[in-house]
Amino acid sequence: MNLEFFIAKRLSIGKAYKNSVSAPIIKIAIAAITISIVMMLIAIATGVGLKVKIREKVAAFNGHIQISNYDNNSSEVSVSPVALEQDFYPEFKGIEGISHVQAVASKGGIVRADDTVEGIIAKGVGKDYNWNVFKEYLVEGKLPDFSGERIDDVMISRLLANKLKLKIGDSFSAVFLRENDPSKIPNQLKSKIVGIYDSGFEEFDATYVFVDIRHIQRMNRWEDNQIGNFEIFLNDFDQIEEKTNEIYGHTLSTLDTKNIKNKYGHIFQWIDLFDFNIAIIIGIMIIVGGINMITALLVLILERTPMIGVLKALGSNNWSVRKIFLYNAAYLIGIGLLLGNAIGLGLIWIQNTYRIFKFPNPKEYYIEYIPVHIDVFTVVLLNIGVMVLCLLMLLIPSYIITRITPVKAIKFD
Template identity: 65%
Template sequence: MNFEFFIAKRIIGAKSYKSSISATIIKIAILAIALGLIMMLIAIATGLGLQNKIREKVAAFNGHIQISTYDNNNSQVSINPIARDQDFYPKFKDIEGIAHVQAIANKGGVIRTEETFEGIVLKGVGSDYDWNHMKEFLREGRLPNFSGKLNAEVMISSYMANRLLISVGDKVNAFFPKEDPEKLPNQLRLEVVGIYDSGFKDFDETYVFGDIRQVQRMNRWEEDQIGSFEVFLEDFDSLEEKGAEIYLKTLSTLDAQTISDKYYHIFEWVKLFDYNVAIIIAVMILVGGINMITALLVLILEKTQMIGILKAMGSSNASIRKIFLYNASYLIAIGLFWGNLIGLGAIWLQGKYNFLKFPNPEQYYVTDIPVHITIWHVLFLNVGVLFLCILMLLLPSYIISRIAPSKAIRFA
């Protein structure tokens, strides 16, 4: 055990140290570190949780990457069909990290009841559709089943169900225009078998999930013609990389568009969360560091006699500074321990029970406040706080070099 660590340990363990005039200031400094870490952990967890949840919701309705024809169509409706028989369907063979590929076709129309009507986009899906992304949004009824014969089962949003005054089991009339506007529109008698609620109003007020064969029939497409492909990735962080790879691997007549490009405004807004979290972390570290500087200065003033004696015995200024920096590191570690215990505990409870909710969920697209944090975030945050706080303490620790042994001992 080195000399500086030994002296710091004796100071920490001394009863007089715990009952000294600096005890209250030290407790405040520890509390500041703990509260700061709690705030930083919660900021990171909620920021990442909200980012992930919004990304998941956008991907659930669109996939991570959409493959469609090149055209000037900026709507959600499928106009020009593409062949289902592609080298990458039903699975990419040359690109790793692709979780699933599914075929869809969209058709714009109107649902009409005796009381009111609503414009919709009928999202036609088939037996290859992965419902796992939509299961968590299901609120009533069941998911449609399109593995058998052509049917009229649909799943609508709770937003639309409330506006149309319909529920699970009801049958409604839907009208879809033909290419020739002078002809009567196609009419379908749809049966509501499920109601979903994603909290994403942009999608909830638009999409009705139905059988892709209904869209093919109304558009007079062949069985092997679909509107577009939705590609799901195993890792969202590889979105741009995989998007470029898929673009190069598909036919020149097809376009591959990532959801970050298609919904640019949403993902740019999501990126702002990182900036907000960085501001919170910077402010909390600054507040905690200032409190530790105050505690260190009080400790130095309180131990002036000891400093004078150590200098008289031959200890260097650097050696004595180490003693107080060891002491400060111990206090920071206590604050980090309690901060981690309380912060991670609160995050775990929120993740399990979702007791905290947004007062205005329509602005954040989620009702419950989502949380997500990894062990690496916790480790980097703790190491970063410890390092930066000690770095901030280096400058005030140089006050030790200004303490003269003769005056310090005589003062005592």
């Protein structure tokens, strides 16, 4: 067995060690590591969780990547149709990492109620639409089913429903201008509400109404094989830039490819700041835990000065003695990490399961509760990082052992 590890182990589990003068300081150091790891886990889980939820909501309304015709249209309304028959539809087999491709079309309109008028964007979707991304946001009624004959069922947001004073089962009429010739009589669409959703994303909830894509095709006088654009969903959001370039290279020269990071740059620039905040919190917590461990290590060294003198008198070199105390410190850090992980991951599980903690102003964060998300790799990497950095911080104070001489350290009664 390693001699230094053996001595450090005996020191750590000895009764005299637990009843020593340094015991309270050691407990404080362990508590500091515990609190630090709890704070770091919560910071990572909440920061990443909020990023993931916001990305999911933006993608639910737009997909990760959109393919459309090249034009000068910067609005959400579909102007020039795209042919439905494409090599990448209904499955994009030429590129890996794509989970779903769907055809959509959008048209701007106006809904007039008894005492209010609201502008809307009717998003036409068909039988290929991925409703799974909206199941979480459905608050009343059911999701529309456009797989059969053309129907008048629609799904609107709770925000719009409240403004228009509508509920499940109510019908309303919307007016849509003809983009190619606004002077002609507008199109009218009478719809029946079968579902109400609430994504918490007011920018989208205030306008989007989901309708049968065949209504959009009829009003735009398009053929059955013409749609507004394609929406593509990816398996891994972190590859969005890479996949955007790949998709652009695999489509016709007449088609343009855009992703939601470019389309909603202001949102993604904001959530990218979460990484900086997380890094600041981790840095501060590591410094706090490291300083407390330095204090505990110095106290341990001073308390064990006679032992250090004896070991040196028996032939141990400075590095060998320093390793004893570094092993001891690693043991204390390990206890703090174990307790911190148990508490931190426990709190994260409780929040993820019961959603106890809410945002005071949900509109600012596009979600009511504080979302959490963390993976095993992040937890393991964080623990290894904390252990290594704390031990590196202890290398300098452990140098004090080299200044202790056997003559002065060994006391005789």
